[in-house]
Amino acid sequence: MSVFTLIDGGLSTAIEDLGGDVSGHLWTAGLAVTDPDLLERAHRSFVEAGAEVIATASYQCDARAFEASGLAPSDARRVLASMTTIARRATSGSTALVAASVGPFGASLADGSEYTGRYGVEWSVVERYHREKLEVLVDSGADLVAVETIPLVDEARLIADVLTELGAPRAWFSFGCATEDSTYGGDDLARAVAAVAEYPSLVAVGINCVAPTVVAGALTNIERAAPGRELIAYPNHGRAWDATARAWTGDESAFTLDGSVDEWVAAGARYIGGCCGVGPTGIARLAARRKDS
Secondary structure, eight states, X not given: OOOOEEBOOOHHHHHHHTXXXXXXXXXXXXXXXXXXXXXXXXXHHHHHHTOSEEEOSOTTOOHHHHHHTTOOHXXXXXXXXXXXXXXXXXXXTSOOXXXXXXXXXXXXXXXSGGGTOOOOSOHHHHHHHHHHHHHHHTTTTOSEEEEEEEOOHHHHHHHHHHHHHXXXXXXXXXEOEEETTEETTSOBHHHHHHHHTTOTTEEEEEEESSOGGGHHHHHHHHHHHSTTSOEEEEOOOSOEEETTTTEEESOOTTOOHHHHXXXXXXXXXXXXXXXXXXXXXXHHHHHHHHHHO
């Protein structure tokens, strides 16, 4: 039987399904200012599909990004925190949890560097980014923190340290990886996992926004590096991101979540969902597959 907690899919995909525009520098986060009702509807579409955990739109930005768009500092922090409130409204009447999304520093650059780990800035800039962002999100009322698509061991360790300083809220850590044993930044995946495996309130550790073909092997390596820990996997639709064209390339026709879930559960995954390109329809299929198991 496929027993797992179902998390949501790609928020940008759900927004686009509803006719929304995520082409700006702020990506999905921009809707927290321009159209919070549409953002809420996008979250709600995943709840209605059966998702039990909903991630906020805060993946790719901090308050400074909103300041750069013209908001006063206090308003920028308020908007960042409001993403949790918006997701919470979308879960009303359900038991779904809200996870405050924290992506890598590279996601804020909107240049694809979250897939390389090469940011081109002093490390102090990365530290400040995560600290200021986490200070807001940890107090935003989310049920847990989703640390996502991290390409570097040092960045994962940094986030874990800051979270610990802020009271060690419940959190999962998921890495972006190019192969079953290497992160997008070229670090050893087992070493990356070991860097966060002792986080005091670890919900799960695993991978996301990866090619579906590497999931099973990566999970096997993660389980060896962190025996006894819950594992999480939410791959993308199997295509590659072209940062210059700001578009996904390649063929996704061979991949379906529901066709792979039994293999991932067998490899140890207990939290499963989708990432970029996997919309509410894909999550609904996964919910149906679990129900029929």
